[in-house]
Amino acid sequence: xxxxxxxxxxxxxxxxxxxxxxxxxxxxxxxxxxxxxxxxxxxxxxxxxxxxxxxxxxxxxxxxxxxxxxxxxxxxxxxxxxxxxxxxxxxxxxxxxxxxxxxxxxxxxxxxxxxxxxxxxxxxxxxxxxxxxxxxxxxxxxxxxxxxxxxxxxxxxxxxxxxxxxxxxxxxxxxxxxxxxxxxxxxxxxxxxxxxxxxxxxxxxxxxxxxxxxxxxxxxxxxx
Ligand SMILES: Nc1ncnc2c1ncn2[C@@H]1O[C@H](COP(=O)(O)OP(=O)(O)O)[C@@H](O)[C@H]1O
Ligand SMILES: [Mg+2]
Numbered sequence: 222x223x224x225x226x227x228x229x230x231x232x233x234x235x236x237x238x239x240x241x242x243x244x245x246x247x248x249x250x251x252x253x254x255x256x257x258x259x260x261x262x263x264x265x266x267x268x269x270x271x272x273x274x275x276x277x278x279x280x281x282x283x284x285x286x287x288x289x290x291x292x293x294x295x296x297x298x299x300x301x302x303x304x305x306x307x308x309x310x311x312x313x314x315x316x317x318x319x320x321x322x323x324x325x326x327x328x329x330x331x332x333x334x335x336x337x338x339x340x341x342x343x344x345x346x347x348x349x350x351x352x353x354x355x356x357x358x359x360x361x362x363x364x365x366x367x368x369x370x371x372x373x374x375x376x377x378x379x380x381x382x383x384x385x386x387x388x389x390x391x392x393x394x395x396x397x398x399x400x401x402x403x404x405x406x407x408x409x410x411x412x413x414x415x416x417x418x419x420x421x422x423x424x425x426x427x428x429x430x431x432x433x434x435x436x437x438x439x440x441x442x443x444x445x
Contacts, residue, residue, distance in 0.1 A: 222442060223290070223299045225320035225363070227313065229306050229336045229346050232326045233370040235262045236414050237405065237428075238302040239273065241324075243419040244428035246274035249444040251297040255280040255289060257312050258304030262415055272418050283311035286318040286356075298441070307336070307343050317353035322440050323365040325398075329372060329382035338395055347396035364440060367398045368431065370405035379404050403431045 226241070228234040238254065245252045254277040256263040267277040280289040280301065293299050301320070306313045317323065325346065327337055337346055354362045367386055372379045389397040405411065410423035419425075435441045 222295065222321040223293065223301065223319055225316045225323045226300060226302050226326065227306060227316075227323050227346065228303075228326045229340065230308075230333070231305060232328055232333060233405070233411075234258075234304075234326045235260075235266070235302050236411060237324070237326050237368060237370060238263055238300055239266050240411070240414060240419065240424055240428045241431060242300050243272075243274045244425065244432050245298050245300070245441075247425070248429075248432050250441070251294075253278065253294065253297050253299050255285075255293075255299060255301040257281050257285055257289075257301050257309075257316055259309070260304070263302045266415050266417075269416050270418050272420050274419065281309075281312060283315050285312060285315035287315075290319040306346055306349060307340065310344065310349065313349060314353065314356075317350060317363060318356045320363045322435075323350060323363045325365060325367045326370050327367050327382070327386075329369050329376075329378040334382050334385065338390065345396075347398070351396075365399065366435075366438075366440075367400045368403065368405065369400065371407040372404040373407050401431070401434055403427065403434045405431075 226238040242252050242254050252275045256277050257280045259281045264277045267273040303316045350362050369379050383400040386398040386400050389395045405427045408423050
């Protein structure tokens with residue numbers, strides 16, 4: 222299968238992609254990563270950290286569906302870090318053409334919520350995901366979930382933005398999103414993860430919870 226890690230702008234997407242792959246591997250899944258962000262930070266992380274869980278293939282191309290996807294081992298869980306949708310909509314379009322599951326990383330703040338739902342320029346990500354249906358074999362967009370990250374313990378903001386997202390905005394007229402109950406906390410050890418070893422308790426526990434939730438929701442295959 223193919224999981225696409227998406228975000229409209231910088232949100233913690235690469236961090237979440239790498240630590241998700243790490244958790245998947247520790248849960249017993251065969252995993253591979255694809256770096257479809259021109260910054261190639263996921264690739265650099267795998268090169269620099271001795272315990273990065275899998276190979277990262279460079280894949281920052283708008284021909285992702287045609288040239289990268291056919292080369293994958295589809296018996297594994299393949300995870301692609303899709304870069305910033307605002308800047309690279311062509312790459313994101315191609316990833317969405319073939320992804321089985323899209324995980325949108327979002328921080329629960331007003332500017333990040335606005336960038337997801339009502340960007341000043343560019344196409345809202347909900348529309349980008351919806352229109353991908355036209356190019357997919359199933360005729361349906363990929364299953365999509367929002368993962369709130371950089372969540373401050375005890376703060377009201379995660380629930381506030383989760384409610385806005387699931388309810389389709391203040392008046393219910395905007396696209397409604399499925400928001401995972403797993404929340405990635407705001408933590409220094411997670412902030413400094415990219416490029417460094419994965420094996421720290423703070424870099425594991427929230428992502429183990431993420432895998433438990435994705436498995437319970439039926440989004441992940443059983444371990445072979
Ligand atoms: N859980 C977290 N807590 C605190 N800071 C975080 C967390 N996750 C990511 N960050 C910080 O957010 C910024 C963006 O992270 P990164 O993974 O590079 O995002 P993206 O790939 O979306 O651009 C970085 O400065 C990183 O340190
Ligand atoms: Mg990144």
